[in-house]
Amino acid sequence: MESNPHRPRKTLLIFLLGVVVALFFLAWSQASLNLSFIRPQSAAETIALLAVSALIFLAFVIFALILLRILLKLYVERRQAQLGSRFKTKMVAAFLGLSLVPVCFLFAFAYGLLNRSIDKWFGIPFDVVRKDATAIAQQLESDARESAVRGASQLSEDKGLARDMARRDIPSIESRLARQVSDLDLASAACFDAHGRLLARAGVPFPGVDVIARALPDLASGQEILARGPLVLHAADSTFILAARPLAGPRARNAGSVVSITSLPPGIEQMAAEIQRESEKYDHLSRERRAVKRTYFSVLALLTLLILFVAAWLSLFLSKQVTVPIQALIEATHEVSKGNLEFRVSARADVELGSLIHSFNEMTRQLLENRRAIEQAAQALQGANRELEKRGNTMEAILQNIPTGVIFFDAKKQITQINATVERIFGRKDVQSARSLTDLFSAEDAREIARLFRRAERQGVVTRQMDLDLGTRRAAVAVTLSSIRTNHLMVGSVMVLEDLSELLRAQKAAAWQEVAQRICHEIKNPLTPIQLSSERILRLAEREATRSHSLEWLGTVAQSASLIAREVATLKTLVDEFSDFARFPSSKPVLSNLNFIVEKALIVFDGRLEGIEVHRDLAFDLPPVQADPDQMKRAVVNLIDNAAEALEQSVPKEIWVSTQFDPEREVIEVVVADSGPGILEEAKEKLFLPYFSTKARGTGLGLAIVSRIVTEHHGGIRVEENRPTGTKFIIELPVERPVAASVET
Incomplete structure (x- = not known):
């Protein structure tokens, strides 16, 4: 296999494109996604990031130059009218057009959306909310501190509590503390002796007892550690604020200390700290608002440029995949047109064009073999032609002397030969010059015979009695049409005409x-x-x-x-x-749906078939037929009525009405079956004759009329036994497939 000289270059371009996309994603993620793991932490990392940015810029410049070179080359090729240049230009224009319009709209929309979004990020409502949230958090903590200090002061002024402390009446102390906790809305309260030992407490448990105990002696000695400000303690997700005051006993002796404790809502301090941190970030981003906008604008511009570059490069790449093999094929066709059937295309291509090249090479090989075979067969054909000429002369003599008219048609239904009997039947001398059906028959007769041609193509041989317009008279003629096939290929047809006027x-x-x-x-x-x-x-x-x-x-x-x-x-x-029967109206066929005709026939019997169960099975999506809806409805109604009369003495009483399409014969069957006693075998042959009836009071005209209707529609009707009991009437109508017509529904 030949190596493709452009493959290394193609691989290099794809590799560079992948590198540029990766670097572009890296820079974009740093600028817009705010990924901390790729943020430079040192001078070396900063230099590396700058090098990456420079490499991105350099790569875009290189690709832009390559793209410019390709476009200039395409322009020169188009000016020189080189093969494939127009196709390449259309591909590039189509890809750039399909890419440029949506990309520009997307760029404008995204840029406007980013501007509005960034402005909303730093809008006044958000700044007010941020400041109010910070103030609320600070106010909550301030209120908790004031409540703790106020509670400690009121507890230290409680004389009864001082007396109980002096007497070490623990139950009374706890009772007083509980009342004060409830009255002062504290989380908890506690009493410590002069040595910092906890005597009693009330309310929720609180942490930091050891811290309080160490601070209380300093309070008693006058340093007042807790008195200078509340103590803040953290436990789990709760924050406690403690305030302490000394409790004076009798004769101004130190009786101990009281501690009041308030608590902040769970997590409020963490939320306040988080609000503070986010507020600082917000201030920092607000100062860099223009830089953020420039960053996003740069990202959008680079992305737009990258999309346009990829579209142009991809269009050129795809066009080359088509133009190079086609150019090789055109050169090969020129060689073949000169008679060089040994020329072969060696260009490589993808699957579809590769298949075309392979087929072309195979075609030239077969042409070469066929040329040699034709030369060998030419001599054999000359001998065969002489033999055929002798046989043709014999056949011509026979045709000119037989009593029936014979017309030969080719595969295109053009008349090739007419014998002398046709002239006698038509009573004209110009029939030998006829070349088409309309030259020999009237327009209406030609349409009917065209239908016979279609039936003959399906069935092989078809015979029909027709009332033909022979110019000076109308005559009943038996028309037999037979298709001639060779190796399942239709090569022509033979029509035999027999005048039945006297016989009829x-x-x-x-x-x-x-x-x-x-x-x-x-x-x-x-x-x-x-x-x-x-x-x-x-x-x-x-x-x-x-x-x-x-x-x-x-x-x-x-x-x-x-x-x-x-x-x-x-x-x-x-x-x-x-x-x-005697004055039966001529049918007026139109393109009709047999299912609709059968449905209308069944509607006639709604509520009239008492005790009879009617089953219908109409095939879905039947092809249309040429039929007179009223006459075909009358035929189906007659068959259903006959079936109902046949069921008078039968049990069970059932009628089946169905339609089906036979694609092999291209006919539609309408079947009406009953569960009655059936028809004798000897009566079936006379069933469709006038005045023959199997019923005591029957006139014998019903089925004769049905048969005549079906015959006028170029169809057939037959009777069969229905299993297990009963009779089945089957109407067959040929399918018509006109080029354009409206279906009668």
Whole structure:
């Protein structure tokens, strides 16, 4: 593997950048974070810190010069229109633009925020709070001292206490001390004899008994150590202030001393000391306010410069990662365009561009191999072409003499060949010049045939009877379309056309004759009961004309009228269904959602399927289909209604309605199944014929109408057994994927 000559330089730049970032962080932490462990403590450390600062400045100067050199070089390359210079310039401009705008906003915002914050730090409210806190702490201690001195004075003037001291009446002394502690709001009080021994005390325990005992003889001798000022003692987190006075006994003899003790709130002295220390720090910082602002401004400026430098350097680095391999590829393409397929790219690149270089080298290698293979195959192809020409002549003769029309299409659905029978079917001489579907068929027919092409691509072969516009006439034509594939690749299609006009004309004549006969038969059947009922009503009316109406007569009239109404309704239903079948409206398909159509069909039966449990399982996110929503709803309603009628004698009574998408065949299935008795195998073949019905009073037109609706939607319908019991009707509709359309919902 080749060594990259620029790698040492790149490594050095990355190393220097890391050193600068580390030194920058060191200086910033010293200036802004106030870290005591990196604060110089001696002249040597100060010199070292100055050296580090100088090194930081020197490094920034060096990197700025390197950056300036790179930018000047980029400018020269752009002026000379060198390959990749525009890309490098755009990368640098993009990175600097993306970095400069937010960094400048951040710099301005941070600088303003720091100024406001520093000004607030040294504002008047904070200074007043600091002074008031100090004064409060001092006042608390002063009040405690005065309370201790006042308590000691009042205890020394208590004559009863002096008498008790002279008599050494300890219980009385303790009782008096307890009352005085309560009255004078002291923390504690104590009595000592002339030798400094503790006789009695009351209140909370206090420390320093030995200290007091040593000071009391001096008090008695006139030195008055405690009398000059209260004694402050500390114990745990409490502070006690003690004041003492001598107690004169009978005949002015020294009877001992009394001590009054007050206490400060826990931790108050520590808080006062802390307030004092922080106040001194605050005064020091207040004097250095401008220096602090300058420090933060310098830090922000250096950080901004560092970000801009990193952005510019990174953009140049990334652009080189792209431009160098691309330049090598361009040189290689020039060589390949000259016919030099043995040229190889040797430039190194990252994973993506490295893959591209590897693919390019592999491509040139394969091109070289293919060139040699093509030269070898050229001779073989010449012999094959001669053989194909002979076969083509034979096929041409066959096509021109067969009775069906044949049209050949290429992979792009362009017409390549038409036989003579197509001219006879269309009755035109210009069909041989047709090259596309619209040249041969009308716009509507061309759209339908385009759908057949899509189905043929999915299914291989598809056949459909179509009513084609042949220019001078419309004719029923059987269209068979077959796709031609080679190694699973579609290379073309063959369309076979057969004119069915005469055949369909004969079939329609026979069908309508049968329909007319059946209609006459079905209409005559209800006439007999209608006539008999009418005659019976007439006779009863004549007989009862002169007499009062009886209940029996009224019942007979009601029964006859009911029979007439039922038979007339049957006759009307039959006529309506025949009319629907005979004059079935043409479908108007739009891009529709089958789930929505099925939901609307189910809404029709809300509250009408008493005792029948309906299960629905509609697939999520079905692709759209071309369908007439009203006609498809009618088909689904008809199937559900038939299923409900089939369940009259069945237990349990259940209907399943579901939709699903078959991605392999690209069709959507609508399934309506029931738990009824099922359909005989021999009846399934006739199930969709007109006037065939498995029900006693069925007209045989319902499923025929469903079949016709599905057929007009280019779909299919079939019937299967439902497991374990019942019948399953399956409607299949092809999926349509137009470029842009709105889905009917």
